[in-house]
Amino acid sequence: MEHDAIAVVDFGGQYAHLIATKVRRLGVLAEIRQPEDPVAAFRPYRGIILSGSPSLSAFGEDSDYTKEIYDLDIPILGFCFGHQEIAKHYGGAVEHGGREWGPADLHIQGEHPLFRGLGSSERVWMSHYDSVVGVGPQFRELGFTTSPDGSPDHRYAAIGSDTLRRYGFQYHPEVDDTVNGHAMIANFVLEICGCRPSWSMDAFLEQEVDKLQRRVDGRSVFLLASGGVDSTVAALVLKKAVGPDRLRLLHIDNGLMRKDESRHVLAMFARLGLADSLHFVDASDDFLAALDGLTEPEAKRRAIGNTFVKVFEREARRLDIEGHLLGQGTIYPDTIETGGTKRADTIKTHHNRVPVIEEMIAAGRVVEPLAELYKVEVRELGRRLGVPDDVVERHPFPGPGLGVRLLCSDGVPDRENFEAVEPMVAAIAAQFGLEALALPLRSVGVKADLRAYEHPVLLSGDAPWATLLDAASTLTARVPGINRCVWNLGPGTPSAARPVRAHVTRQRLDLLREADHIVMEVLRRHGVHDDIWQCPTVLVPLAFDDDDGETIVVRPVRSRRAMTATPVELPPALLADLRRDILTLPGVARLALDITSKPPGTIEWE
Numbered sequence: 001m002e003h004d005a006i007a008v009v010d011f012g013g014q015y016a017h018l019i020a021t022k023v024r025r026l027g028v029l030a031e032i033r034q035p036e037d038p039v040a041a042f043r044p045y046r047g048i049i050l051s052g053s054p055s056l057s058a059f060g061e062d063s064d065y066t067k068e069i070y071d072l073d074i075p076i077l078g079f080c081f082g083h084q085e086i087a088k089h090y091g092g093a094v095e096h097g098g099r100e101w102g103p104a105d106l107h108i109q110g111e112h113p114l115f116r117g118l119g120s121s122e123r124v125w126m127s128h129y130d131s132v133v134g135v136g137p138q139f140r141e142l143g144f145t146t147s148p149d150g151s152p153d154h155r156y157a158a159i160g161s162d163t164l165r166r167y168g169f170q171y172h173p174e175v176d177d178t179v180n181g182h183a184m185i186a187n188f189v190l191e192i193c194g195c196r197p198s199w200s201m202d203a204f205l206e207q208e209v210d211k212l213q214r215r216v217d218g219r220s221v222f223l224l225a226s227g228g229v230d231s232t233v234a235a236l237v238l239k240k241a242v243g244p245d246r247l248r249l250l251h252i253d254n255g256l257m258r259k260d261e262s263r264h265v266l267a268m269f270a271r272l273g274l275a276d277s278l279h280f281v282d283a284s285d286d287f288l289a290a291l292d293g294l295t296e297p298e299a300k301r302r303a304i305g306n307t308f309v310k311v312f313e314r315e316a317r318r319l320d321i322e323g324h325l326l327g328q329g330t331i332y333p334d335t336i337e338t339g340g341t342k343r344a345d346t347i348k349t350h351h352n353r354v355p356v357i358e359e360m361i362a363a364g365r366v367v368e369p370l371a372e373l374y375k376v377e378v379r380e381l382g383r384r385l386g387v388p389d390d391v392v393e394r395h396p397f398p399g400p401g402l403g404v405r406l407l408c409s410d411g412v413p414d415r416e417n418f419e420a421v422e423p424m425v426a427a428i429a430a431q432f433g434l435e436a437l438a439l440p441l442r443s444v445g446v447k448a449d450l451r452a453y454e455h456p457v458l459l460s461g462d463a464p465w466a467t468l469l470d471a472a473s474t475l476t477a478r479v480p481g482i483n484r485c486v487w488n489l490g491p492g493t494p495s496a497a498r499p500v501r502a503h504v505t506r507q508r509l510d511l512l513r514e515a516d517h518i519v520m521e522v523l524r525r526h527g528v529h530d531d532i533w534q535c536p537t538v539l540v541p542l543a544f545d546d547d548d549g550e551t552i553v554v555r556p557v558r559s560r561r562a563m564t565a566t567p568v569e570l571p572p573a574l575l576a577d578l579r580r581d582i583l584t585l586p587g588v589a590r591l592a593l594d595i596t597s598k599p600p601g602t603i604e605w606e
């Protein structure tokens with residue numbers, strides 16, 4: 001092997017590729033390996049990292065993977081499930097319980113090269129059900145954690161054996177919310193494994209162009225170009241690889257776009273010199289027809305994804321370019337959350353991963369130049385390729401657009417287990433001086449790497465931001481079936497919530513489009529737009545007390561790679577403007593701010 005490299009064993013945790021990316025950012029090649037790969041496949045590496053896992057439990061039955069890796073004289077570091085496996089293999093004990101998600105404080109015991117350059121207490125990110133409760137004779141505890149909710153200490157959050165060169169972290173150092181996680185990974189890769197850096201973005205671009213040229217092999221590519229940063233950067237990488245003459249771009253107005261979006265997108269492609277390659281079609285009728293009467297999020301996602309393919313194929317026939325390959329600006333989180341690696345749980349089916357597209361991928365008809373990259377890397381690549389800053393820095397906007405921000409309901413309350421849930425929710429909220437209502441519909445979230453389709457809670461009352469966040473993380477951690485909390489911005493404190501019958505209609509989409517436009521304007525006016533990574537505005541078919549109107553939820557988040565996110569505090573003057581402008585929209589009767597981190601909430605509600 002030409003580069004010093006690290007093997008990342010993909011147990012299907014959402015974070016396996018993120019680990020590889022973090023290692024690559026150190027300039028060290030990282031490759032994903034499957035747990036059942038033969039031991040010989042691991043020999044060339046200077047280190048092995050075991051990822052977390054959504055499905056395997058380290059507790060109970062023996063997990064099935066190539067355990068001969070433990071016989072290799074190569075350092076091994078495990079995260080979450082990987083940590084538990086290492087503990088177990090060397091005589092430690094793992095128990096079902098001690099679950100944590102969200103932030104925790106790691107208290108480091110003594111000095112260790114893994115924590116060189118760090119403080120004695122470090123903020124880390126947790127997402128697990130099982131816990132290590134004892135270690136084998138050659139191991140010691142390197143750190144334990146305490147949680148902001150004041151629950152008892154969690155022992156063995158970091159363990160290690162320097163004789164064996166085996167280490168484990170219960171937390172996820174690969175996510176940005178583990179503040180100094182990159183330093184811990186760097187200490188392992190550079191110090192303990194002794195890797196020398198040799199990977200770069202320029203090298204990636206060169207390799208990708210070369211790979212695309214071989215894949216495309218004289219054919220042409222037809223790329224779905226939404227105008228977001230991903231498809232725009234993908235268009236430029238493809239242009240570099242196949243040349244402008246063999247690249248066609250299709251911009252579809254699916255009726256689920258933001259206000260005036262298509263007009264801006266066409267102007268932007270013209271600025272990038274791609275106007276001649278670009279075709280535009282208004283297919284909003286097709287999308288509305290496909291979504292008619294649907295309420296279930298995955299059914300809506302499939303309908304949107306399938307309609308993209310239908311319109312794409314129709315346009316290809318019309319333009320007489322049916323033999324073209326399909327190009328997509330898919331980035332890594334789109335594939336991983338769809339269950340795109342062997343073992344990842346399906347959290348959401350992204351529009352570019354519906355079954356028809358999976359079939360086209362299997363038939364070798366799809367090219368995705370960015371499929372290995374995360375948003376920050378796509379932005380970096382975009383800058384290198386000359387994409388203007390205002391495009392590179394745009395808030396991400398999902399392919400299914402407002403379609404996944406327009407919740408639907410048949411009007412039947414969904415109150416599963418509410419007899420047990422409601423008193424728990426009220427009691428916990430009261431500890432923080434707040435009132436709470438569990439809401440009788442669901443939104444998508446992610447807990448311990450698994451899809452969680454659960455209920456939100458509406459919190460009412462005045463409290464400092466930190467208290468609100470504590471209340472939200474305590475509620476989602478302690479109450480089963482709750483994955484999200486929103487803070488009531490008015491009017492008043494409601495005492496009952498009921499779903500209203502509502503589906504995807506042009507009228508509701510126009511209402512959401514207007515609300516989204518107002519939110520974006522208010523964020524810009526108050527100078528906070530650029531500090532926020534993304535801010536979905538969601539129309540939720542819930543009415544409170546005697547009102548008939550629906551609810552608007554605003555979800556500003558900070559994130560870097562969309563795998564984790566934290567809610568953003570908005571200044572009181574901004575909230576006052578939002579109340580004034582949103583609550584006067586006809587059909588809207590309530591406004592709330594989403595205060596959930598990811599996990600356990602996802603950024604989008606569906």
Ligand code: XMP
Nearest residue numbers: 349350351396397398399400562602603604
């Ligand atoms: P979640 O909601 O899973 O979103 O936390 C993570 C990021 O992905 C975006 N997103 C999508 N992007 N097609 C896309 O291109 C999709 O189907 C899709 N669904 C979610 C979301 O906006 C966020 O940035």
